Amino acid sequence: MSIRLDHVTYTYSPGTAYEMHALKDVSLELPDGHFIGIIGHTGSGKSTLIQHLNGLMRPTSGHVYFNDEDIWGEKYDRRNLRFHVGLVFQYPEYQLFETDVITDVCFGPKNQGLSEEDRMKRAEEALRQVGVDESLFRKSPFELSGGQKRRVAIAGVLAMNPDVLVLDEPTAGLDPMGRDEILGTVAGLQKQRGITVVLVSHSMEDVAEYVDQLIVMNHGEKAFDAPPREVFSHYKELEKMGLAAPQMTYIMHALKERGLDVDVHATTIEEAEESILHALGRK
Amino acid sequence: MFKDITIGQYYPADSLIHKLDPRVKFVGTLIYIISLFVFHTWGYVLGTVFLFSVIRLSKVPLGFMLRGLKAIWILLIFTMVLNLFLTQGTVVWQFGILHITREGIGTAAKMGIRLVYLIIGCSIMTLTTTPNKLTDAMESLFRPLRKVHVPVHEIAMMMSIALRFIPILMEETDKIKKAQMARGADFESGNVIQRVKAMVPILVPLFVSAFRRANDLALAMEARCYHGGDGRTQMRPLVYQSRDLAAYAVLLAYLAAAIVLRAVLHW
Numbered sequence: 001m002s003i004r005l006d007h008v009t010y011t012y013s014p015g016t017a018y019e020m021h022a023l024k025d026v027s028l029e030l031p032d033g034h035f036i037g038i039i040g041h042t043g044s045g046k047s048t049l050i051q052h053l054n055g056l057m058r059p060t061s062g063h064v065y066f067n068d069e070d071i072w073g074e075k076y077d078r079r080n081l082r083f084h085v086g087l088v089f090q091y092p093e094y095q096l097f098e099t100d101v102i103t104d105v106c107f108g109p110k111n112q113g114l115s116e117e118d119r120m121k122r123a124e125e126a127l128r129q130v131g132v133d134e135s136l137f138r139k140s141p142f143e144l145s146g147g148q149k150r151r152v153a154i155a156g157v158l159a160m161n162p163d164v165l166v167l168d169e170p171t172a173g174l175d176p177m178g179r180d181e182i183l184g185t186v187a188g189l190q191k192q193r194g195i196t197v198v199l200v201s202h203s204m205e206d207v208a209e210y211v212d213q214l215i216v217m218n219h220g221e222k223a224f225d226a227p228p229r230e231v232f233s234h235y236k237e238l239e240k241m242g243l244a245a246p247q248m249t250y251i252m253h254a255l256k257e258r259g260l261d262v263d264v265h266a267t268t269i270e271e272a273e274e275s276i277l278h279a280l281g282r283k
Numbered sequence: 284m285f286k287d288i289t290i291g292q293y294y295p296a297d298s299l300i301h302k303l304d305p306r307v308k309f310v311g312t313l314i315y316i317i318s319l320f321v322f323h324t325w326g327y328v329l330g331t332v333f334l335f336s337v338i339r340l341s342k343v344p345l346g347f348m349l350r351g352l353k354a355i356w357i358l359l360i361f362t363m364v365l366n367l368f369l370t371q372g373t374v375v376w377q378f379g380i381l382h383i384t385r386e387g388i389g390t391a392a393k394m395g396i397r398l399v400y401l402i403i404g405c406s407i408m409t410l411t412t413t414p415n416k417l418t419d420a421m422e423s424l425f426r427p428l429r430k431v432h433v434p435v436h437e438i439a440m441m442m443s444i445a446l447r448f449i450p451i452l453m454e455e456t457d458k459i460k461k462a463q464m465a466r467g468a469d470f471e472s473g474n475v476i477q478r479v480k481a482m483v484p485i486l487v488p489l490f491v492s493a494f495r496r497a498n499d500l501a502l503a504m505e506a507r508c509y510h511g512g513d514g515r516t517q518m519r520p521l522v523y524q525s526r527d528l529a530a531y532a533v534l535l536a537y538l539a540a541a542i543v544l545r546a547v548l549h550w
């Protein structure tokens with residue numbers, strides 16, 4: 001079920017005064033069952049990139065492969081592809097339209113051609129997994145709070161049972177608690193369902209904790225593509241791209257410089273704590 | 284989406300035409316349109332020379348000017364064909380009840396040229412003037428109508444807000460459409476009723492968001508004490524420069540030439 005991009009270039013409004021090269025020769029592979037982070041400053045091409053993953057955008061040049069099949073091949077069924085690669089847009093709550101929550105979540109499964117009964121089962125399961133309480137199922141989506149709306153919208157994609165779940169800045173505009181809840185939910189989903197998750201973010205803190213692979217975008221180009229600890233060790237280059245490594249990276253590097261033998265690759269507070277205690281000989 | 288509609292698409296460039304006062308360009312476009320209806324035969328040479336000189340001066344690639352024509356080519360062909368076959372006069376070709384007359388060819392050509400030049404003329408104005416400047420120009424030019432209780436300022440304000448929101452709403456439509464496509468929505472297949480039904484998942488979120496934006500904007504305007512046009516001044520008031528007066532002179536000379544050609548020489 002892997003997705004592969006092969007020298008993909010995308011240009012907005014080609015041949016006009018507003019020409020914009022949003023993606024420049026991007027090649028990458030998203031292997032099965034991984035948790036992958038895509039990170040980059042605003043306007044670096046993250047949203048453009050992920051819309052290539054389910055065939056919503058067609059590369060100006062280059063190819064996109066799903067299971068080694070070119071998705072822009074002549075007879076390829078891209079609508080079916082979208083059920084396998086579920087894409088949650090930024091601010092997905094703006095796409096809700098039905099009269100009640102559960103009917104809205106059923107929209108995807110209905111388009112898949114499932115029976116009424118199966119749709120409901122899928123929708124209920126998805127809503128439960130993203131933590132929407134049963135008492136809200138029959139409410140109008142427009143009555144919910146921002147965080148709840150976002151969960152419903154994510155459930156709307158999840159209910160299609162995709163093999164790959166792509167989320168574009170799912171934490172944008174949420175308070176710290178809402179942010180942690182959504183990220184925790186997504187990480188839980190990835191483990192529970194064993195699906196591939198692609199998480200787009202512009203905050204290192206968001207992704208540091210969860211991802212196995214980190215892709216860094218900079219002005220439409222892929223700058224890094226490696227496990228997070230390896231990427232964070234380039235924290236000086238990241239800063240030049242308007243990004244920052246997680247705070248722990250800075251602290252650990254500072255400690256190391258002052259002579260404490262700590263592991264500079266620690267990114268989470270827990271790892272840092274352990275490494276510092278170890279270095280101090282308390283463990 | 285809607286890429287072909289050049290009207291309302293500003294093309295940024297550093298040219299004399301771009302720098303002209305928007306009122307000059309508005310009046311100039313009107314004069315040009317009038318001249319197109321004054322011309323009879325050879326006068327169109329003058330119109331062509333004038334049009335292409337302005338295009339050269341504007342530094343906008345010709346391709347952009349012609350893009351506006353795509354939106355009207357059906358109308359163009361329709362007009363020309365009707366004129367070609369339905370004009371009475373000296374028959375030059377006949378097939379059954381269809382016939383083409385010498386006068387028909389003339390009228391069809393004239394209509395075609397008029398329509399094409401009209402669109403290009405308007406495109407020059409919209410390609411070289413930002414929509415906001417254009418509404419400023421209209422507000423200023425139509426100000427005398429306030430005497431007869433036409434709410435000129437309010438109309439201009441509504442126009443500039445609408446213009447500001449068209450690209451935003453188009454972008455939003457595109458986003459919502461893609462979001463629903465990501466959930467397997469199908470807008471292409473099915474009969475008319477199914478297709479109209481398929482629009483609901485786009486229209487509902489679009490209206491919700493339009494109302495939300497309108498609400499936010501109204502609040503923001505009130506927070507800045509907006510209370511209509513009375514006593515309101517502009518941050519960049521329109522002031523005529525010498526080049527604008529020169530442009531008016533050129534326009535008047537052009538109009539005079541057009542009238543003289545027609546009235547005296549019957550061109």
Ligand SMILES: Nc1ncnc2c1ncn2[C@@H]1O[C@H](COP(=O)(O)OP(=O)(O)O)[C@@H](O)[C@H]1O
Nearest residue numbers: 012020022040041042043044045046047048049
């Ligand atoms: N519909 C569009 N038309 C023209 N340019 C666009 C459009 N969408 C995005 N862009 C431009 O492409 C670049 C990449 O945008 P995007 O993929 O949205 O970046 P990100 O999601 O990383 O913020 C930006 O410079 C943006 O201005």
Ligand SMILES: [Mg+2]
Nearest residue numbers: 046047090168
């Ligand atoms: Mg984005």
